[in-house]
Amino acid sequence: MITLDAKIPDGPLEKKWSRHKKEMKLVAPNNRRKYEIIIVGTGLAGGAAAASMAEMGYKVKSFCIQDSARRAHSIAAQGGINAAKNYPNDGDSVWRLFYDTIKGGDYRSREANVYRLAEVSNNIIDQAVAQGVPFAREYSGLLANRSFGGAQVSRTFYARGQTGQQLLLGAYQAMMRQVELGRIEYYTRHEMFEVVLIDGKARGIITRDLVTGEICQHEADAVILATGGYGNVFYLSTNAKNSNVTAAWRAHKKGALFANPSFVQVHPTCIPVSGDYQSKLTLMSESLRNDGRVWVPRKKGDDRHPNDIPEDERLYYLEEKYPSFGNLVPRDVASRNAKLVCDRGLGIGGTGLAVYLDFRDAIAHDGKDVISAKYGNLFDMYANIAGEDPYTRPMRIFPAVHYTMGGLWVDYNLMTNIPGLFAAGEANFSDHGANRLGASALMQGLSDGYFVLPSTIGNYLADLKPDTRYGTDHEAFDIAAKKAQETIDRLLNINGKRTIIDFHRTLGRIVWDKIGISRTKEGLKEAIADIRSLRDEFWTNVYVPGEKNNYNKYLEFAGRVADFFELAELMAMDALNRNESCGCHLREEFQTEEGEAIRNDKDYSYVSAWEFKNRNGVLEEALHKEELNFEFVELKQRSYK
Amino acid sequence: MSTNMTIYLRYWRQSGPKAKGYFEDRTLSTVNEHMSFLEMLDVLNEELQLEGKEPVEFDYDCREGICGSCNLVINGQAHGPKKGTACCQLHMRNYSDGDHITIEPPRASAFPVIKDLVVDRSAFDRIIEAGGYVSVKTGSAQDANAIPIQKNDADLAFDYAACIGCGACVAACPNASASLFTSAKISHLSHLPQGNVERSNRVLAMVEQMEGEGFGDCSNFGECEAVCPKEISIAAIADMRRDYARAVIQG
Ligand SMILES: Cc1cc2nc3c(=O)[nH]c(=O)nc-3n(C[C@H](O)[C@H](O)[C@H](O)COP(=O)(O)OP(=O)(O)OC[C@H]3O[C@@H](n4cnc5c(N)ncnc54)[C@H](O)[C@@H]3O)c2cc1C
Ligand code: SF4
Ligand code: FES
Numbered sequence: 001m002i003t004l005d006a007k008i009p010d011g012p013l014e015k016k017w018s019r020h021k022k023e024m025k026l027v028a029p030n031n032r033r034k035y036e037i038i039i040v041g042t043g044l045a046g047g048a049a050a051a052s053m054a055e056m057g058y059k060v061k062s063f064c065i066q067d068s069a070r071r072a073h074s075i076a077a078q079g080g081i082n083a084a085k086n087y088p089n090d091g092d093s094v095w096r097l098f099y100d101t102i103k104g105g106d107y108r109s110r111e112a113n114v115y116r117l118a119e120v121s122n123n124i125i126d127q128a129v130a131q132g133v134p135f136a137r138e139y140s141g142l143l144a145n146r147s148f149g150g151a152q153v154s155r156t157f158y159a160r161g162q163t164g165q166q167l168l169l170g171a172y173q174a175m176m177r178q179v180e181l182g183r184i185e186y187y188t189r190h191e192m193f194e195v196v197l198i199d200g201k202a203r204g205i206i207t208r209d210l211v212t213g214e215i216c217q218h219e220a221d222a223v224i225l226a227t228g229g230y231g232n233v234f235y236l237s238t239n240a241k242n243s244n245v246t247a248a249w250r251a252h253k254k255g256a257l258f259a260n261p262s263f264v265q266v267h268p269t270c271i272p273v274s275g276d277y278q279s280k281l282t283l284m285s286e287s288l289r290n291d292g293r294v295w296v297p298r299k300k301g302d303d304r305h306p307n308d309i310p311e312d313e314r315l316y317y318l319e320e321k322y323p324s325f326g327n328l329v330p331r332d333v334a335s336r337n338a339k340l341v342c343d344r345g346l347g348i349g350g351t352g353l354a355v356y357l358d359f360r361d362a363i364a365h366d367g368k369d370v371i372s373a374k375y376g377n378l379f380d381m382y383a384n385i386a387g388e389d390p391y392t393r394p395m396r397i398f399p400a401v402h403y404t405m406g407g408l409w410v411d412y413n414l415m416t417n418i419p420g421l422f423a424a425g426e427a428n429f430s431d432h433g434a435n436r437l438g439a440s441a442l443m444q445g446l447s448d449g450y451f452v453l454p455s456t457i458g459n460y461l462a463d464l465k466p467d468t469r470y471g472t473d474h475e476a477f478d479i480a481a482k483k484a485q486e487t488i489d490r491l492l493n494i495n496g497k498r499t500i501i502d503f504h505r506t507l508g509r510i511v512w513d514k515i516g517i518s519r520t521k522e523g524l525k526e527a528i529a530d531i532r533s534l535r536d537e538f539w540t541n542v543y544v545p546g547e548k549n550n551y552n553k554y555l556e557f558a559g560r561v562a563d564f565f566e567l568a569e570l571m572a573m574d575a576l577n578r579n580e581s582c583g584c585h586l587r588e589e590f591q592t593e594e595g596e597a598i599r600n601d602k603d604y605s606y607v608s609a610w611e612f613k614n615r616n617g618v619l620e621e622a623l624h625k626e627e628l629n630f631e632f633v634e635l636k637q638r639s640y641k
Numbered sequence: 642m643s644t645n646m647t648i649y650l651r652y653w654r655q656s657g658p659k660a661k662g663y664f665e666d667r668t669l670s671t672v673n674e675h676m677s678f679l680e681m682l683d684v685l686n687e688e689l690q691l692e693g694k695e696p697v698e699f700d701y702d703c704r705e706g707i708c709g710s711c712n713l714v715i716n717g718q719a720h721g722p723k724k725g726t727a728c729c730q731l732h733m734r735n736y737s738d739g740d741h742i743t744i745e746p747p748r749a750s751a752f753p754v755i756k757d758l759v760v761d762r763s764a765f766d767r768i769i770e771a772g773g774y775v776s777v778k779t780g781s782a783q784d785a786n787a788i789p790i791q792k793n794d795a796d797l798a799f800d801y802a803a804c805i806g807c808g809a810c811v812a813a814c815p816n817a818s819a820s821l822f823t824s825a826k827i828s829h830l831s832h833l834p835q836g837n838v839e840r841s842n843r844v845l846a847m848v849e850q851m852e853g854e855g856f857g858d859c860s861n862f863g864e865c866e867a868v869c870p871k872e873i874s875i876a877a878i879a880d881m882r883r884d885y886a887r888a889v890i891q892g
Contacts, residue, residue: 048779051779052779052780055778055779066702066708066710067700067710067761067762067763068709068762068763068765068766068806069766070709070766070769070806071702071703071708071709071710071806073702073703073708075703075707075708076703076705076707076708085785085786087786123780123782125785126782126783126784126785127777127779127780127782128785129782129785129835130775130777130781130782130783130835131774131775131777131835132774132775132798132802132829132830132833132835132836134795134796134798134799134802134829134833135785135795136795137789137790137791137792137795137796138792139792140789141789141790141791141792142786142789143785143786159799159802160799162707162803165707165803165805166799166802169802172769173769173773173774173775174774174777174779176766176769176770176773176774177770177774177776179766179770180770180771186766188763188766211755211761240702240703240704240708241701241702241703241704242702274673274675275673275675275676277673277676277680277681277683277684278680279677279679279680279683279704280704280705282705384726384730384732385677385730385732387674387675387732387734450779450780451779451780454779499687499690499691501683501687502687543690543691543693545689545690545693545694545695545696546695546696550656550657550756551698551755551756551759552698553696553698554686554690554696
């Protein structure tokens, strides 16, 4: 029987983390080198954790898929990172950052976790600056801030449009210093396939060396998964091409609970799809909505040049529907309304799946120079990809999958329900509830990696005797390695007629149409049926090329797509279970006449944590509920009218 | 809206690090101007697989010009014809119907081929490992605003920090030198007070590592700067040499 204990410390909100730190068990410095820790993933969460723990004296083994730790998907984050520094003196505080994050998540996250996140946010900025992260500065020489969606204060630190890159390079460099000191064994181009459990505890992992194809066994005293989000289940997303759910999913299949899988954030301003060959979607910063006006033609199929469509034939749907917030409604509301107008047949462009983001009025009002100074690089990026000049013709935009709030269930210590197995960063479900605010994922990844895990891991390890490993000749390693090899052999032997990408793209369409921006009971049931039949076809008709003992990107994809198929079904089940609308999860049955979400706090104020049950190969999942108790904030309905 | 183009492709095939490589030719007739260069290769790979053939391996991840994974040499030019653009951000509208395109991996003895167009760039990691960091412990940092930094210095540091570690500079250099990559990191850190303290040790360690990895010397050809997708300035190399000379004298 699984009992869900979040292990939230007692006491007032502001004291929980400091008290917990005081009470946790410690591993003495001279004993730390006797413990080995496996960290899978080198993004902000994994990179920061590896650097910090190695420096504390633990022996760390670090793994990533890319050819260098520096290339983890975190590198692509653009906008910035939040912290409650209150440097601009506009009334910010740890409490306010906490409150905005809880409210932004539509009251579906834990108060204690979110408060800790806000609390350590300031240390992250100090740490990054000390590492040489070149944040934007004012002429005074002090750090600059900007504001971001969902907040009334200016608390976002940034490094041009490349904040993720600079923060990740900071963590990567700190990590490479430890590699040089011999405290980190560094494995690139390795993919984790299985967690190895002995006596119910996480004791190691099985990986595939992506260059030689060798299946490798690695032992440790604890395993941390910092393997990122699963947005690529949609095939098209803003995630990097190697982002996947495999590590988390295989851990789930070994007993780790998966929480809130249906909470997926769709970003409203991305460059739309241009054709079937499209391989990923590119995000355009949401800051564009400060000056751009969103519209579609009022008349269906109006294919005139947008500049020839007169004012009274344009539908500025956000401004009409939300007079006080207008084009600046939160991400989920903007995305949902773009879909609604396209569903009504008013979408533009060849596919009908796009809306205009128009700068004509802003340019007329402020001048081209002012607009160019604000958004020049974004306009250039758009022109390069879309082949159109946004200064003279409105941009075409459409929502795209961007971030996954769901992930492995963890307690306050970031440990899953499997002892010794931890999850950090986007891979866990911990801090963002049903919707994440901009600039808070970087904050969470670094908070987990630099400040939370290095403390909480000691509390776990202190109960294990040092130097008491079983050796990889323990049968648990053999069994897990065999399983990994069998999956590979099975995939290579199908020899079917449809390509992996074809299956993935088709799966992505089902998930986007039915488990995307808005969901219905019928649609979700259809999704489950569609996913199952496509999954059956995958296992009999997919063509996986190449050899197992060589570099083989498509073999990698095949394994990941197989896992996405199972995750997709769980996402539908989760969305079906949640008979309410909250944050990014909109069930059409639960909305007001104007299309606003109706949350049901009485029945659904819980985290859904799913347990994998395999009955003769059929996917079955059991639901466990972690009730959310709000002691410190009052639950309110969001309104942006 | 857009019509299909025909592109005559020639790409490098090599089944493994020790195998002998060769060029393979193939005509693609469904190339669309909106495709990115890598999407064209995806289409090529779909066609190959439907014929039961092995796809061509090439490296990529973000497809947004920031992770530095992609590193194709296109018609002899690292990252292709568009200035300041990684090849994943290159679009087929830069080509015309009937064009011939040759695609090779970056050629350098320090970047051995793994398969087809994929190479081993771990030498770059080892250069950073040698000293491309500030030695600061987690949790021991002072307040972020304790040391003001002139905006100009911070901006300049950023210009160098923008390097994505793709290795195009090595591919373009007739000597296969890694000087632009190495000096970009040195300049990033030495323009900031936090990084300035370890300046001498850093330059000695990183330059020695670079030389030990088998990269060539810099003879000021300037090809690196011309192909760099982040337009890193070659001024960094001059700074690195000056710092190195000074550090050697100081002993
Ligand atoms: C385009 C874009 C812009 C964004 N902008 C912002 C922003 O401005 N501010 C903000 O706060 N957030 C932003 N985000 C979100 C944020 O970037 C991510 O949520 C965050 O970086 C995730 O970090 P991570 O460390 O959890 O995982 P990742 O950075 O995704 O790293 C995952 C790591 O795990 C490894 N891995 C995965 N699976 C395996 C496996 N099976 N075996 C071995 N290794 C594995 C990978 O190789 C990689 O090293 C943005 C996201 C996108 C897509
Ligand atoms: S200096 Fe430029 S070309 Fe060289 S690795 Fe860095 S980004 Fe690539
Ligand atoms: S694929 Fe990331 S830079 Fe090209």
